[in-house]
Amino acid sequence: MMPRALITGITGQDGLYLGELLLSKGYEVYGLIRGQNNPKRALVEKTLPGVHILTGDLTDLSSLIRALEAAKPDEFYNLGAISFVAYSWENASLTTEVTAKGVLNALEAVRLYSGDEPAKVRFYQASSSEMYGKVQTVPQDEDTLLWPRSPYGVAKVFGHYMTINYRESYGMHASSGVLFNHESPRRGPEFVTRKVSQAVARISLGLQKSIVLGNLDARRDWGFAGDYVEAMWLMLQQDVADDYVISTGETHSIKELLEKAFAVVGITDWEQYVEQNPEFMRPAEVDLLIGSSAKATKALGWSPKVGFEELVKMMVENDVVEQKALAGL
Numbered sequence: 527m528m529p530r531a532l533i534t535g536i537t538g539q540d541g542l543y544l545g546e547l548l549l550s551k552g553y554e555v556y557g558l559i560r561g562q563n564n565p566k567r568a569l570v571e572k573t574l575p576g577v578h579i580l581t582g583d584l585t586d587l588s589s590l591i592r593a594l595e596a597a598k599p600d601e602f603y604n605l606g607a608i609s610f611v612a613y614s615w616e617n618a619s620l621t622t623e624v625t626a627k628g629v630l631n632a633l634e635a636v637r638l639y640s641g642d643e644p645a646k647v648r649f650y651q652a653s654s655s656e657m658y659g660k661v662q663t664v665p666q667d668e669d670t671l672l673w674p675r676s677p678y679g680v681a682k683v684f685g686h687y688m689t690i691n692y693r694e695s696y697g698m699h700a701s702s703g704v705l706f707n708h709e710s711p712r713r714g715p716e717f718v719t720r721k722v723s724q725a726v727a728r729i730s731l732g733l734q735k736s737i738v739l740g741n742l743d744a745r746r747d748w749g750f751a752g753d754y755v756e757a758m759w760l761m762l763q764q765d766v767a768d769d770y771v772i773s774t775g776e777t778h779s780i781k782e783l784l785e786k787a788f789a790v791v792g793i794t795d796w797e798q799y800v801e802q803n804p805e806f807m808r809p810a811e812v813d814l815l816i817g818s819s820a821k822a823t824k825a826l827g828w829s830p831k832v833g834f835e836e837l838v839k840m841m842v843e844n845d846v847v848e849q850k851a852l853a854g855l
Contacts, residue, residue, distance in 0.1 A: 532597040534558045534584060534632065535605030536577070537566035539712035540652070544603060544755040545574040551759075556597035558582045558590075558606070584628030590635035594647070601762050603650045604632045607682075610716050611656060614678035621677050622684075629685030633692045633700065645699040648762040651689040654682045655706040655747065655773070655815050665818040667771050668704070686769075693767055701761040706747040706773035706817045708754040709837060711844035718780065719748065719841065722787050727845035729799055730791035733853055738801045742780045747816045749774045750832035750840075760826040773817025774830045786835055790842040 531548050535541045536557030548555050556578045559567055570579060580596055582589035584606050594602070607625040608614065614621040629651060640646040658666045659675035674680045686702050693700040713720040718739070728734035749772075757772045788796035822828045832840070 528552055528554050529601070530554045530556070530597060530599045531601040531603060532556045532558065532580075532593060532599040533603045533605060534582075535607060535652070536570055536574075536579075537564065538605060538609070539710050539714075539751045540605050540708070540755055540758075541603075542570070542573050542712055543710070543752045544605070544758060545570075545577050547755050547759060549574065549576050554578070556580055556593070556599065558593050584631055585623050587631045587635055590631055591639060594635055594639040599647055601648045601650070602632070602636055603652075603758060603762075604629060605652045606632075607652065609678070610714070611676050611678045612716075614676050614681070618677035622681050625678060625681035626684035630688050633688060633698070636700075637692065637696055637698065640698070644697040647699075648767070649689070649692075649698060649700040650758050650762055651685055651700065651702040652758075653686040653689075653702040653704045653769070654679070655704060655771075655817060657683045657686060657704065658815060661814060664814065665773075665775065665816045667818040668769055668821055690769070699762075699767045701764075701767040702769040703754075703758050703761060704769065704771045704817070705754055705757075706749065706771070706815060708749045708751040708772075709841065710751040711841050712751070713841070719783065719838075720845075722780075722783055723838070723841035723845045724849070726784075726787045726791055726793075726842050727849045730793065730846065731849055731853065731855060733849060736799050736801050738803050739780065740802065742784070742800075742802065745777045745779045745814045745816070747773045747775070747777050748783075748834055748837065749830050750837050753830045753832055757822060757826060757828045760822075760828055764825070768825070770822040770826065771817045771819050772822055772828070773819050774834070775816065775818060776834060777814065777816040778834055783838065786838040787842050790839050791846065 580593045582593045608621045656679040657672045660673040662671040689700045709719040725737035
């Protein structure tokens with residue numbers, strides 16, 4: 527029989543890439559979206575024409591149970607969250623409801639649906655490198671102490687430990703992927719990588735004069751989202767559930783990101799196009815994130831395929847084409 531999967535957060539970059547991957551592997555894929563008039567529904571239907579769309583909400587347990595009964599999945603990928611870190615300070619309560627308590631609702635829905643077969647549905651939780659926050663070891667791995675520095679990071683820690691708790695308490699096949707920053711041309715424009723790639727494209731086309739950013743010295747471990755969803759799938763193919771760090775093992779600063787992005791369009795004196803504004807500084811900064819995926823490489827056979835420069839080039843070139851079309855150039 528064709529395997530079946532249910533994905534929350536299917537409207538995001540990870541959901542779209544994961545949906546494509548599962549469809550290519552012969553899965554019947556169901557995607558959960560919020561609200562009948564969700565503005566991103568058309569994007570899912572266009573990008574993933576083979577996906578069955580269900581409506582529901584991570585804050586509504588009954589809607590998750592209904593989705594499980596409709597999809598009858600073998601695998602449940604919980605990618606849904608309020609995932610923009612800056613927004614989490616402005617709306618800490620809502621972030622907690624969706625990104626923390628939503629995980630509990632998803633786990634409980636799977637537990638209730640599975641009945642006497644606790645491992646009937648294999649569960650994936652999207653954990654985050656933001657959980658490390660004030661990093662205690664470099665690089666960060668599965669044993670590094672979690673010290674979150676944002677409401678988003680705190681919410682992700684709750685979901686991460688709740689996933690472990692349900693695995694250990696109920697015998698569920700529940701795994702967490704601690705994914706470091708992963709980007710793509712499908713990344714939302716509020717995230718710094720896409721903000722940079724769009725701005726560089728527009729500046730090169732004469733549509734924009736400058737870009738305003740916060741801390742240019744912050745360093746991140748950036749990979750390609752298309753690579754990272756493969757790791758999610760591999761986790762749920764294992765006989766025993768576990769937690770894995772997924773990263774490139776390299777770290778780059780915002781300055782490096784700017785330099786590489788502007789180089790794609792032939793601009794070397796990029797500093798004149800960049801302004802800094804304290805408004806974009808985090809109240810509590812995460813300065814250095816770099817992960818070790820040694821466990822995932824050994825146990826899953828996973829390693830990233832797309833490097834940093836290739837990723838930046840992919841994003842800028844995509845945005846040049848997109849901005850040209852939007853401007854009618």
